[in-house]
Amino acid sequence: MDIPDIDALPNNEWGKTARFGRKLTVATYADLGPGVADPAKRFAGSNMSCQSCHLEAGTKKFGLPFVGVFADFPQYRSREGEVGTLEARINGCMTRSLNGRALPVGSDEMKAFVAYIKFLSADGRSARKLWGAVRRRRPN
Numbered sequence: 001m002d003i004p005d006i007d008a009l010p011n012n013e014w015g016k017t018a019r020f021g022r023k024l025t026v027a028t029y030a031d032l033g034p035g036v037a038d039p040a041k042r043f044a045g046s047n048m049s050c051q052s053c054h055l056e057a058g059t060k061k062f063g064l065p066f067v068g069v070f071a072d073f074p075q076y077r078s079r080e081g082e083v084g085t086l087e088a089r090i091n092g093c094m095t096r097s098l099n100g101r102a103l104p105v106g107s108d109e110m111k112a113f114v115a116y117i118k119f120l121s122a123d124g125r126s127a128r129k130l131w132g133a134v135r136r137r138r139p140n
Contacts, residue, residue: 003059003067004122014115017108021116024109025050025057025066028098032109043109045099050113053097058120070114070121086114 006022009015024031028049034042055063073086080088090113091102103110 017112017115018119021112022057043100043103066117067120070118
């Protein structure tokens, strides 16, 4: 599987936002953890990172990859019994896996997570089944 090179993105708003999303994935605790200086930015309730579950910044085969995930949303979520957005799924990780609180949907951090996941799903990657990813079937 070819993983796109995030450093090849231009130094424009899109590139900066996607790179920030990767940074947040790798070291969530540094910008959103319980020890950050600004209490308003303490969204993660632990010093874990997204990468603790989504290995190698969400790019590792069989490591809960983000590659291709962008095209899976919106999707029916049986746990919630409703159709959910990617932002809601990210917040599910923030509240459950990281024992924290939900990010505001319009926040720079949420936009960065979504941009990074979209970046990893570009160039037709969203149309291919990724080895090691669990895909849910959409109800008819």
